[in-house]
Amino acid sequence: MGRRPFPPRVQRLGEYFTLTEPHGAAWRPMAELDDDAVWRGLVAETRRAIAIYADVEPAAVPARVAASSLHLSTASRLLSPVIGAFAVGAGVPSLTADVLRWRTAGHAVHFGAAAPQWHDTLDSRAAAEFIDASLVTSVLAPIVDRLQAVTALSTTVMWGNLMSAANGAVTVMGLSDSELVCTGRTLVRSMLKLPRFEGAATVTGSTFRRRSCCLFYLSPGAGLCGDCVLRDPEASH
Structure with a gap:
């Protein structure tokens, strides 16, 4: 364990793999994200953004679709840096609520962290367990609970979103x-063996x-995602 910034090889993977150093009043502590009113506002902004893209009124976009889209984007911004860091052999950063900060950019939530603590491991099982004990327990699970309470979005959908975000990070x-x-991919398979993600x-x-x-297919003019369960009639959902 030791504090250090993200290595350049991770930063070169793209925007979602880089956590900005949080300087200035715009960056807020994670405790302020754990708030019903904040998530209601973010879902409403996401709903409007989807409606503008589809050229429809916001009422035509189901609220749960907007909530799921927001959740998937948020999960991607949190999981991508962790998965990218492990993939390049840098270990796993400890991204917990006490080191992360957040701010909004339009309808999206962006995250920042100064030099976090790192768990130096090249073992995918150990990495998956550390991610579960740190990022998932401290940040991602509370977001699932908050969005479920605010929007009635299924927790099953959201745990699926988390694994979809993890796999999407590998693809990107x-x-x-x-x-x-x-x-x-080895890390993703190890994560799927954890109790939280079993069956996701x-x-x-x-x-x-x-x-x-x-639920993206319920959005006006949308289709099925590449990893969608609805593409496989033998899968349960």
Whole structure:
């Protein structure tokens, strides 16, 4: 364990893999994100953004679709840096509520952290367990609980979103550095063995398929995601 910034190889993977150093009053403590009114506002902003993109009125966008879209984006911004760091062999940063900060950018939530503590491991099982004990327990699980209370979005959908975000991070970083994909997929498989994520998705070879739907197809003009359970009639949902 030791404090250090994210290595350049992770930062080069893209915006979602980099946590900004939080300077200034715009960056707020995570305790202020754990608030019903904040999430209601974020869901409303996401609903309006989807409506503008689809050229419809916000009322035409189901609130749960907006909530799921917001949740998936938020999960991606939190999980991508962790998965990218492990894939490049840098270990796993301890991203907990006490070191993270947040701010809004339009309808999205962005996160920042100064040099976090790191768990130096190259073992995917140990990495998955550390991610569960740190980021998931401290930040992601409370967000699931808060959004469920505010929007009645299914927790099953949201735990599926988390694994979809993790797998999506592997796909995205593979576009920049294909050498990282194998290690990233190994970590995803290890995460799926954890009790929280059991049954959230299946991995067959290089094919990832979630076992719940993110609801995006209910948005006006939308289709099915690449990992959607609805693409596989044999999967349960």
